[in-house]
Amino acid sequence: MVQFERLALCAVMIFAAVPALAQQAPTPFKPEQLSVKGAIDPGPNLLIHQQEWKGAGSTAVFSKDDLSFKGLMTAGNMAQMLVGVDGKTAYTQSTFMKRITYGDLEHVLQIFDIATLSPVKEVILPPKAAMSLGYAALLQQSADGKFVYVQNGTPASSVTVVDVTKAAVTQEIPTPGCWGIYPSSKGYKFTSLCGTGTVTTFNLTPAGTLADSAQSAKVFDPDKDPLYITSATAGDDRLFPSYNGSILRISDADKAAKLVESVKINEGIEGNWAPGGYAPMGYSEKTGVVFVGMHADAKNGSHKNAAEEIWAYDLKAKKLLSRTPVEHIMTITVTNDDVPVVFGLTEDPKVIRFTADPKAGFALNKTGEAKLTGYPYVAAVTP
Amino acid sequence: MNLFDSILERIDRLTERSTRTVAKTSGRRSFLARAGGMMLGGAMLPLLPFDRTFGQALAATPTDGDALTCEYWRYCALDGNLCSACGGSITQCPPGSEASKVSWVGTCRNPNDGKDYLVAYNDCCGKPICANSPSCLRSEGERPGYRMGLHNDINWCMANASKGYHCTVAILVGLAE
Numbered sequence: 211m212v213q214f215e216r217l218a219l220c221a222v223m224i225f226a227a228v229p230a231l232a233q234q235a236p237t238p239f240k241p242e243q244l245s246v247k248g249a250i251d252p253g254p255n256l257l258i259h260q261q262e263w264k265g266a267g268s269t270a271v272f273s274k275d276d277l278s279f280k281g282l283m284t285a286g287n288m289a290q291m292l293v294g295v296d297g298k299t300a301y302t303q304s305t306f307m308k309r310i311t312y313g314d315l316e317h318v319l320q321i322f323d324i325a326t327l328s329p330v331k332e333v334i335l336p337p338k339a340a341m342s343l344g345y346a347a348l349l350q351q352s353a354d355g356k357f358v359y360v361q362n363g364t365p366a367s368s369v370t371v372v373d374v375t376k377a378a379v380t381q382e383i384p385t386p387g388c389w390g391i392y393p394s395s396k397g398y399k400f401t402s403l404c405g406t407g408t409v410t411t412f413n414l415t416p417a418g419t420l421a422d423s424a425q426s427a428k429v430f431d432p433d434k435d436p437l438y439i440t441s442a443t444a445g446d447d448r449l450f451p452s453y454n455g456s457i458l459r460i461s462d463a464d465k466a467a468k469l470v471e472s473v474k475i476n477e478g479i480e481g482n483w484a485p486g487g488y489a490p491m492g493y494s495e496k497t498g499v500v501f502v503g504m505h506a507d508a509k510n511g512s513h514k515n516a517a518e519e520i521w522a523y524d525l526k527a528k529k530l531l532s533r534t535p536v537e538h539i540m541t542i543t544v545t546n547d548d549v550p551v552v553f554g555l556t557e558d559p560k561v562i563r564f565t566a567d568p569k570a571g572f573a574l575n576k577t578g579e580a581k582l583t584g585y586p587y588v589a590a591v592t593p
Numbered sequence: 594m595n596l597f598d599s600i601l602e603r604i605d606r607l608t609e610r611s612t613r614t615v616a617k618t619s620g621r622r623s624f625l626a627r628a629g630g631m632m633l634g635g636a637m638l639p640l641l642p643f644d645r646t647f648g649q650a651l652a653a654t655p656t657d658g659d660a661l662t663c664e665y666w667r668y669c670a671l672d673g674n675l676c677s678a679c680g681g682s683i684t685q686c687p688p689g690s691e692a693s694k695v696s697w698v699g700t701c702r703n704p705n706d707g708k709d710y711l712v713a714y715n716d717c718c719g720k721p722i723c724a725n726s727p728s729c730l731r732s733e734g735e736r737p738g739y740r741m742g743l744h745n746d747i748n749w750c751m752a753n754a755s756k757g758y759h760c761t762v763a764i765l766v767g768l769a770e
Contacts, residue, residue: 312756341751514735
C-alpha cells in the first residue's frame with residue numbers, strides 16, 4: 211500500500227511539472243567575465259613566509275581561525291618577514307639578483323598592503339642584508355612602527371635602520387659580534403645577543419641614528435648553553451630559550467641589559483629533553499605560559515631537531531603544566547588570545563593549528579592543518 | 594610499556610631522526626671553531642695548525658668513508674647540499690661555480706683515528722641550489738650568528754660577486770686542540 215502511494219505521488223508531481231517546463235523560454239547564454247578579486251576575505255590572519263633559495267619566496271596568508279587560504283604576497287630570494295604594528299602592513303626583506311643566482315644584486319625592503327596582497331612601496335637597502343634562513347629576529351621594527359630594523363651580515367654584523375614613513379634609510383649601525391634584533395617595548399632602542407655571552411643595547415635618536423650603546427655583563431654561556439635567537443616579549447622584558455632548556459628573562463629597561471631570571475624547564479625530567487628547531491618557543495602573555503618545542507635524547511648538534519612534544523610551562527609558578535606529542539615542529543607561534551592558539555610549522559612543510567586547553571594544563575588540541583612550501587620558518591598573526 | 598615495546602620505540606625514534614637528517618632540506622653555513630674571526634677560503638690554510646701528514650685525507654675522493662652521504666664524518670656541522678654528489682668533490686666546487694670567499698667551520702671526530710679535525714665548509718656559488726645531491730642538516734658545535742664562524746643557517750656566498758647558493762664542500766684545515 212505504501213509503495214502504491216509513493217508511485218501516485220510521483221505521478222502527480224510529474225504531471226504538475228510538465229506544463230511549467232513547456233512554458234519556460236531557454237535562458238540566453240551569458241559569458242562570464244574575468245576579474246581580479248579586490249581584497250582578501252576579512253578576519254584575523256596568519257602570515258607565514260615560505261622562503262626560497264632559488265627564486266621567488268612567498269608570504270602565505272591564512273585565516274587565523276580555520277586556516278582557509280587567502281593568497282600570497284611575493285618576495286625575492288632568502289627573505290625575512292615582518293608584520294607591521296598596525297596589523298595591516300607586511301614587510302619582506304629579500305635578495306634580487308639580475309640573473310637570479312648571479313649578476314647585480316639588490317636588497318629590497320618591500321612594504322605590502324595585506325588586504326590587497328600588493329606591494330605599495332619599497333626601499334632599496336645597502337646590499338648587506340643577512341641572507342639567512344628565516345628568523346623573526348633578523349627583521350624587526352620600533353614599538354611605534356616608524357623604524358624597521360634590518361639585520362646585515364657580510365659576514366660582519368650591522369643593522370640598517372629604515373624610516374618607513376619616509377621610505378628612507380637613516381643609518382647603518384655596526385653591531386660587531388652580535389646577532390638578532392630585539393626592539394624595546396617603547397622608544398627607539400634595541401638589544402642584540404653577542405658572542406661573548408653579553409647583550410648590547412643600541413639606543414637610537416628620534417631621527418633613527420645611533421645615540422649610544424651599552425654592553426651588559428655576561429648573561430649566558432655561548433659555549434656551554436647558547437641562546438637561540440628566537441625570543442618573545444614578556445611585559446617590557448624578553449624571553450630567550452637556551453639549547454639546554456633554560457628560559458632567560460632579560461630586561462632592557464636600564465642603560466645596559468640585565469638578566470632578570472633564568473628558569474630551567476626540564477629539571478628532573480627523564481629522557482634528556484631539550485628545545486629543538488628554528489624558533490622553538492612562544493609565549494602567551496595573558497596566561498603566563500610559555501610553549502616550547504622539545505626533543506628527547508638531546509646531544510651536541512641536536513638543537514635543530516624538530517620538536518617531538520610541545521611543553522606548556524607556567525613561568526610564574528615555575529611548573530611544567532603539560533606535554534603534548536606533536537609531529538616534527540620547527541617553529542612555534544603563540545597568539546595573545548585569552549585562550550592561546552598555537553601554530554606549529556613542520557619540516558614537511560605544513561602548518562598545524564592547535565588550541566590550548568586551560569583546564570588540562572594548556573595541553574594542545576589539533577584543530578587544523580594546511581600545506582606549505584619552501585622553507586617556512588617565520589609566522590605572525592594579525593588582529 | 595614492556596621492555597620490547599620500549600626498545601622498538603627507541604629504534605623508531607633513532608631511525609626517524611637519522612632519516613630526517615638525510616631528508617632535511619635547508620641550507621646554510623658557518624665556520625672556524627676555535628680560531629674565531631673571519632677567514633678567506635684558501636688563504637686560511639697557512640694560519641691554522643695544519644697537520645701535513647693527512648695530505649692523503651685531502652684527496653678529492655676520500656677513502657675513509659662515504660662522502661656521498663650525510664653521515665660521512667666530515668659533515669658533522671654541514672647544513673646544505675653536497676658538492677661531492679653535484680659534479681664536484683669533497684674539496685672541489687663543481688665546474689662553472691665559484692668557491693665562496695668565506696666559510697664556517699665545524700669540529701668533527703674522525704672515527705678512523707679518533708682525532709678531532711677542523712673542517713672548513715665552503716659554499717660553491719653562482720648557480721641554483723643543487724637539489725640533485727643529498728641535502729644534509731647536521732649541527733655539531735653549531736651556534737647562532739653571534740658566533741658567525743660557527744653558524745650554518747646563512748648563505749656563505751654572501752661575500753662573493755655571485756651570491757646564489759649551489760652546494761657545500763668540506764675541507765680539512767687543521768687538527769682541533
